[in-house]
Structure formats: structure tokens, C-alpha cells
Amino acid sequence: MSIVVFTEKNKAAAQIAGILSGGGFNRASIDGIPVYDFKKNGKEWRIMGLSGHIMGYDFPPEYNNWKECDPAVLLDIDPVKNVLKKPYAIAISKLAGHADELILACDFDREGENIGFEARSIAQKVSKAPVKRARFSSLSAGEINQAFENLLEPDENLAMSAEARQILDLRMGAAFTRFLTLAVRERAHTKGVISIGPCQTPTCGFVYERERLIRDFESKDFWKIEGLFSYSGKDFMGTHRGGHIYDKAKADGIFRRIKDCKKGIVAKKSEKESAINPPYPLNTTEFLKRASKFLGISPDTALEVAEQLYLAGFTSYPRTETNKYADDFDFKASLIGFSSGEFREQVLAILSQPEIRCRNGTRDGHDHPPIYPIKAANRQEVEKNVRMPDVWKVYDLIVRHFIANLMPPAVFDKTRLEVHVRDEIFDTTGSIMKDAGWLAVYPFETKNDKFLPNVELNKEVDVKKISNTKSRTTPPKRLTEAELLTLMDKNGIGTKATAPSHIETNKKRGYFETKGKSIAILDTGFTLMESLDSTVPILVKPDIRARIEALIQDVEDGQKTFENSLEEGSHLIKEMYSQLSSGKEQIVMKMAGTITDENISSDKKNFIGECPECGRMLRIINTDKGRFVGCSGYPTCKKTYSLPKTGALTVMRSKECKKEGVAIVKVGNKYHWSVGMGPCFTCDSEKVCFPPDVVGPCPKCDGSMFILTTKDTRFLACTNRCGYTQSLPKEGRLTIQKKCGQCDWKQIRLKAKDKDATEMCINLRCASRRPNRS
DNA sequence: GCAAGGTC
Numbered sequence: 001m002s003i004v005v006f007t008e009k010n011k012a013a014a015q016i017a018g019i020l021s022g023g024g025f026n027r028a029s030i031d032g033i034p035v036y037d038f039k040k041n042g043k044e045w046r047i048m049g050l051s052g053h054i055m056g057y058d059f060p061p062e063y064n065n066w067k068e069c070d071p072a073v074l075l076d077i078d079p080v081k082n083v084l085k086k087p088y089a090i091a092i093s094k095l096a097g098h099a100d101e102l103i104l105a106c107d108f109d110r111e112g113e114n115i116g117f118e119a120r121s122i123a124q125k126v127s128k129a130p131v132k133r134a135r136f137s138s139l140s141a142g143e144i145n146q147a148f149e150n151l152l153e154p155d156e157n158l159a160m161s162a163e164a165r166q167i168l169d170l171r172m173g174a175a176f177t178r179f180l181t182l183a184v185r186e187r188a189h190t191k192g193v194i195s196i197g198p199c200q201t202p203t204c205g206f207v208y209e210r211e212r213l214i215r216d217f218e219s220k221d222f223w224k225i226e227g228l229f230s231y232s233g234k235d236f237m238g239t240h241r242g243g244h245i246y247d248k249a250k251a252d253g254i255f256r257r258i259k260d261c262k263k264g265i266v267a268k269k270s271e272k273e274s275a276i277n278p279p280y281p282l283n284t285t286e287f288l289k290r291a292s293k294f295l296g297i298s299p300d301t302a303l304e305v306a307e308q309l310y311l312a313g314f315t316s317y318p319r320t321e322t323n324k325y326a327d328d329f330d331f332k333a334s335l336i337g338f339s340s341g342e343f344r345e346q347v348l349a350i351l352s353q354p355e356i357r358c359r360n361g362t363r364d365g366h367d368h369p370p371i372y373p374i375k376a377a378n379r380q381e382v383e384k385n386v387r388m389p390d391v392w393k394v395y396d397l398i399v400r401h402f403i404a405n406l407m408p409p410a411v412f413d414k415t416r417l418e419v420h421v422r423d424e425i426f427d428t429t430g431s432i433m434k435d436a437g438w439l440a441v442y443p444f445e446t447k448n449d450k451f452l453p454n455v456e457l458n459k460e461v462d463v464k465k466i467s468n469t470k471s472r473t474t475p476p477k478r479l480t481e482a483e484l485l486t487l488m489d490k491n492g493i494g495t496k497a498t499a500p501s502h503i504e505t506n507k508k509r510g511y512f513e514t515k516g517k518s519i520a521i522l523d524t525g526f527t528l529m530e531s532l533d534s535t536v537p538i539l540v541k542p543d544i545r546a547r548i549e550a551l552i553q554d555v556e557d558g559q560k561t562f563e564n565s566l567e568e569g570s571h572l573i574k575e576m577y578s579q580l581s582s583g584k585e586q587i588v589m590k591m592a593g594t595i596t597d598e599n600i601s602s603d604k605k606n607f608i609g610e611c612p613e614c615g616r617m618l619r620i621i622n623t624d625k626g627r628f629v630g631c632s633g634y635p636t637c638k639k640t641y642s643l644p645k646t647g648a649l650t651v652m653r654s655k656e657c658k659k660e661g662v663a664i665v666k667v668g669n670k671y672h673w674s675v676g677m678g679p680c681f682t683c684d685s686e687k688v689c690f691p692p693d694v695v696g697p698c699p700k701c702d703g704s705m706f707i708l709t710t711k712d713t714r715f716l717a718c719t720n721r722c723g724y725t726q727s728l729p730k731e732g733r734l735t736i737q738k739k740c741g742q743c744d745w746k747q748i749r750l751k752a753k754d755k756d757a758t759e760m761c762i763n764l765r766c767a768s769r770r771p772n773r774s
Numbered sequence: 775g776c777a778a779g780g781t782c
Binding site: 008009010011049050051052053054056057058059064066071074106107110111112114115162165166168169170171172173174175176177178181191193195196197198199200307308311319494495497498501502505 | 775776777778779780781782
């Protein structure tokens with residue numbers, strides 16, 4: 001009798017072999033893939049770990065050329081399933097050929113059931129052996145023995161629900177991505193891909209929604225009244241109960257009534273102890289959030305580092321939903337290694353308790369324990385074995401979190417005072433840490449003490465100052481990666497293992513980028529989301545994932561057949577597709593702008609600025625017939641500005657046209673131009689945008705004399721062009737200095753090469769026409 | 775070349 005078991009991964013195979021065999025198993029290998037053999041009760045067991053999914057869907061090859069295949073066709077073509085990891089398929093066949101019984105022992109979830117079915121489909125080509133399912137929620141000895149003693153039937157519905165997800169995700173992703181990419185390429189020259197997916201798009205949607213809030217935010221003035229009080233020589237602050245007061249008259253009224261008061265009364269006082277519990281154990285999402293928030297490591301990188309720490313045996317399996325430890329979890333075994341190092345004191349305290357108490361969370365994915373340290377190690381050891389940047393920081397976080405989790409709460413003494421100044425109420429709170437508890441090993445969250453003087457109820461305090469300060473409300477902040485992960489988690493976007501990859505996809509596509517810990521949307525991402533929001537709004541919101549999820553949940557529950565849910569899902573996708581294609585012109589018009597815009601704005605020589613008509617990019621265009629400034633939105637936006645036919649063009653980046661908000665272009669050395677305003681010196685905004693270097697009033701009219709530089713010479717000219725001029729030295733750098741003192745002109749400073757600088761007044765009518773050495 | 779889900 002030969003029994004063959006397939007698990008989701010090698011690690012699980014080894015562990016299960018160890019448990020079922022009681023430790024006595026052989027490690028063999030089939031074409032490099034580990035297989036664990038042992039004998040038990042006269043039966044021969046062979047356990048092999050898969051590598052997650054070993055098969056995957058794709059469209060038949062004839063639909064793989066984007067240009068020759070209308071993306072809409074993909075809505076009706078069924079993708080086909082192929083083996084992606086050949087060596088595993090071969091090993092499965094070899095093992096199954098000799099099996100009398102096959103057992104699927106992958107993770108107990110949708111994808112796990114599906115992965116098991118992949119192995120089954122390969123095995124059944126060579127074997128007629130019955131196929132059973134071992135279902136367990138953790139890799140503990142108790143659960144595993146129990147599961148293998150009570151084998152179940154494989155769950156067709158569970159497996160097929162994952163199948164439906166795969167097909168719907170691919171159908172939608174491929175059709176929409178190809179459609180948009182090809183459509184944009186009709187207008188803009190780009191190799192880039194505009195991708196859409198049921199997880200990546202709503203992920204970008206979250207970032208977009210926040211950006212909308214920021215851009216649409218209207219700042220309001222408010223006033224805040226604060227009091228500086230003093231009792232027995234110690235100062236403390238209080239804030240008026242009105243908080244942010246938006247009515248200036250009201251704030252002023254309060255302020256006037258009490259500003260000259262010298263005394264206040266402590267009308268209420270409460271003291272209470274407050275405890276802050278340690279955080280729940282780390283599941284993947286929580287780990288990624290904290291790595292981002294505390295260490296500034298991106299979710300993608302953090303997961304990779306944790307993976308390597310796991311493979312090197314330092315920490316436990318990093319992909320887990322569970323944030324509670326099993327009742328029989330052996331804390332002692334994991335703690336003992338830390339009882340001599342930096343955490344000696346705390347760990348010994350934990351170990352000395354009659355029973356180790358842990359603050360557990362409530363999520364149980366029935367998969368793996370929370371992330372915890374397997375092995376105590378010092379920095380050198382960790383860095384030697386895992387050569388990745390920040391590996392120590394990540395390990396240190398996991399260790400500290402694990403220990404903190406077993407420690408008592410941090411305890412604070414909190415005092416609240418209510419100070420009355422006349423009839424106005426000021427609130428103030430103080431907080432003093434009485435017992436650091438878990439915070440002693442968790443430096444990432446610091447709570448500063450805030451001291452208050454020890455003042456009793458109904459005592460009088462001095463009022464040193466009452467202030468009434470004006471502030472403005474500020475727009476919401478950009479999302480941090482940690483917040484984005486929280487939103488994704490809450491809305492069921494992605495899974496513990498895939499959430500970071502959806503964030504990465506958006507970055508790769510140029511939809512958003514991270515700046516420090518926060519996420520900034522890019523032009524392409526914003527425009528795409530804005531376009532989708534007005535054509536296929538469901539895509540931008542988590543609803544799309546929820547709709548697909550509901551369909552496949554029905555398959556899992558047996559409420560719908562696989563075929564029916566696939567049909568419904570495809571119908572939904574078709575509906576969205578038709579909305580998308582009816583909005584094609586509108587979307588493409590905007591999107592093409594952002595694609596070319598990216599090239600344009602990096603083209604420093606020709607980039608002018610934002611088009612005042614449509615918001616896209618203005619740049620200098622050179623043609624055979626001449627040159628002009630045009631908008632990247634052409635042909636939709638026909639905004640142009642003419643340019644002089646000759647003369648070198650320089651975009652003056654430091655100056656800005658105040659009239660239309662575009663750049664100022666300097667033409668040759670002869671004139672100054674502001675785009676769209678004609679020659680700058682005839683525009684009514686000239687003095688604002690490109691202030692002439694005025695030296696002083698014109699002696700002939702009410703204009704001003706300014707330095708006019710031309711290609712060949714320079715001289716003083718009148719801003720009114722009244723005809724009065726005055727010559728200037730030909731050599732050297734001219735800068736305008738402070739007022740002369742003896743007349744109403746400004747002095748100029750002349751610095752010629754190899755000569756000392758001179759400062760002088762050049763007004764011919766000035767009394768002191770003597771150069772001063774400086 | 776397209777998605778999202780596993781795992782290494």
C-alpha cells in the first residue's frame with residue numbers, strides 16, 4: 001500500500017512527514033524536488049511539497065498578438081490552463097503512478113484547495129487511485145494527526161471558486177489593459193502599458209480619492225484661544241473648550257472678556273490610571289504596516305526580507321492572516337534564547353510567571369501562527385546569513401513585537417484639569433508614565449510625559465497670558481503606505497501575500513510613487529482614475545473586487561454553479577467594457593496628454609509649462625514653416641502662441657508669467673518675450689512677470705529708466721519709450737544696488753573681468769557723479 | 775506585453 005501526499009509547499013511537506021512518521025523519515029528527491037518517505041503501519045508514505053500554483057490560465061496563443069486581436073474578443077474566449085512549473089508536474093506523475101491512495105494536504109483555503117486540484121488533475125492522467133483531502137488549520141502535531149485520521153472528500157466547490165476568480169481576473173485584466181493601451185497608442189507614442197485589474201485599479205483608486213480630497217480642499221480660517229497658567233511656579237497650558245472657533249467675532253468676544261483676567265479657578269479635576277495594551281501578534285498585514293510606519297521599508301521589500309529571514313530559519317512563516325497564538329503555542333521555547341541578551345530582564349520576568357499571558361487578536365486564517373522569532377540571534381549572525389539591507393531592523397522589529405506581546409500593559413497616570421477664567425472653560429491634560437510595561441522593549445511608539453503641577457480642586461491659578469491665534473485648516477495628508485494597506489485589507493483588495501505586489505504594480509505603471517512614507521499620485525494615475533471614475537466608476541472603487549468575490553463565494557457555498565458564476569462575471573465585465581469603449585475618446589484624449597506630457601516635461605529645452613486652457617503641457621514646436629508654442633492636447637486643444645521667427649529661445653524657468661501662468665521665453669538677447677503676451681515689454685503684466693532693471697525715474701517723462709540689453713549693446717531706456725536714453729559701460733557685469741542717497745536713482749555695481757568692482761550712481765544729473773571705490 | 779494568486 002502506497003500513499004502519496006501533496007502539500008502546498010516544501011516546508012509543510014517536511015513538517016507533516018516529521019509529525020506522521022514520528023521523526024523517522026527519509027529525504028529523497030525526484031528531479032530535484034524533495035520528497036519525504038517513511039513507513040507507518042505497513043503503509044508506505046511519500047509526501048511532496050508543491051510550490052503554490054503550478055498551473056495557470058492564459059489565452060490560446062492565437063490571441064496573443066495585441067495588434068491582431070480585438071480586445072473585445074477576449075470577453076468571449078475561454079482561457080486555457082497550462083502547467084507553468086514542469087518539474088513539479090513530472091514529479092507528480094512519477095509519484096502518482098505508483099500510488100494506491102492520493103491525499104491533498106494543501107492549505108485550508110480556496111487557493112489551497114485549488115492547488116491541490118492542480119496536482120490531482122495531473123495525477124489522474126496516470127492514476128485511478130482514490131483522492132482524499134486532509135484538512136488542518138495549523139501544522140501542529142495534534143491537528144495533523146487528526147486530519148490524516150479523518151480524511152475528507154476534496155471540496156469541488158471550494159476549488160472551482162478559485163478557478164472562477166482566475167478566469168474572471170484574467171479576462172477583465174487582459175481585455176481592459178489591451179483596450180486602453182492600444183487606444184492610447186493611437187494618440188501617443190509610447191511603449192508603456194496602461195493596465196487595469198480588479199485589485200490594482202481600486203488600490204490606485206484609494207490614492208486618487210485622497211488626492212481629490214486634497215485638491216478640492218478649501219482652507220478655512222479659525223481661531224484658537226489658549227491660556228498660559230501658573231501654579232506654585234510651574235507653568236501649564238490650557239485650551240479653550242470652544243476648540244477651533246470659525247467665527248472671528250465670537251473668538252474676539254471671548255478673548256476680550258477674559259484677556260485681562262489675572263486669576264483662574266480649577267473647577268474640575270480628575271485623575272485616573274489608563275493602560276495601553278501591547279499590540280496584537282503580527283500577521284502579515286500588520287507586519288507590513290509596521291515595517292512601513294516604523295522602519296520606512298516598503299511593503300514589497302519588507303515581505304521579501306521576511307521571506308529570507310524565514311528561509312534562513314530566523315523567523316516564522318511570513319504569510320499569515322492569523323494574529324492569535326494557538327492555545328498550545330510553546331512560548332517558552334521561543335523566549336528562552338532571548339533570556340541572556342538585551343531583553344534579559346523582560347524575558348526573565350515573563351518566564352517567571354506561573355503562566356505566560358499573551359495579548360491575542362481575533363483573526364484566525366487557520367493557516368500559520370503569527371510571525372514570531374524562531375531563533376535568537378545577534379546582528380552579525382543575521383546580517384551574515386541574510387544579505388539584504390535592513391534585515392536586522394526587520395528581525396529586531398519581529399523580536400521586539402513578539403516579546404512586547406507577552407508583556408504587561410503600559411500604565412499612565414492621566415490628569416484632566418478644567419480651569420475657569422471668568423465663565424470661560426479651559427481644558428488641559430497631563431500624562432505621566434507609571435509603568436512602561438511593553439513599551440520598554442518597543443521604542444517605535446513613544447509616549448512622552450506631559451507634566452502638570454500638583455494643583456488641587458478649587459484652587460486659584462495665575463493667568464499669565466491669554467492668546468487668540470488665527471490658524472487655517474489644512475487639507476488631509478497624503479496616504480501613507482501603511483494606511484493604504486489598511487484600506488486594502490478592510491476592503492478585501494488582495495491578500496496578505498499579494499497586497500504589496502498591487503502597490504508595486506501601480507508604481508511600475510507610473511500611476512503613483514512613494515515619497516518617503518507617503519504616496520503621491522502621478523499625472524497618469526490621476527488622469528486614468530478620473531477618466532474611469534466618469535466612465536466605469538465601479539472600477540475605481542473596491543466594489544469591483546467585491547462583485548467578483550460575491551460571485552465566487554456563491555460557487556464556494558454551492559449557491560451557484562461554476563459555469564453560472566463565470567457567465568455572470570463575464571456579463572459584468574462586458575458591461576464595464578462597453579462603458580469603457582463608449583468613453584474611449586474622452587479617456588484617450590486625456591490619457592494621451594499625460595503620456596506625452598511625461599516626455600515633454602523632461603524635455604527641458606522645449607517645455608514651457610501648463611496649458612491655461614486644458615491643463616496639459618505647452619512646448620515649443622519647430623516645423624519647416626516656423627516655430628510656435630503648442631499644446632500637447634492637440635488636436636483637441638488648439639491653444640497656440642506665436643513666437644518670433646528668429647533669435648535663440650531660452651525658457652526662463654525662474655520667472656513666471658503672472659497673466660497666464662506659463663513660462664517666460666527670452667528671445668535672443670534683444671527682447672524679452674512672455675508667451676502669449678506678445679513682446680513682454682508691451683504687455684500690461686510686464687512689470688510683474690519680468691520686472692525691468694529699473695535704475696530710477698526718467699528725467700524727461702513719468703516713466704522709469706531701465707537697463708536694456710540687446711545683442712550688440714546695452715543702454716538705459718525709458719519704460720514709456722519716450723526716447724530718452726543714456727549709455728552704459730560696455731564691459732562687465734551690471735547689478736543694481738541700493739539708493740544713491742543724493743538723488744532718486746539707484747547705484748549700479750560694475751564688475752569687469754580682472755578688475756575690482758565699482759559702485760556708482762550713473763544719473764548724469766546727480767550731484768555726486770564721482771565713482772566710489774568699494 | 776495583459777490579472778491575481780500561490781511560493782522560492
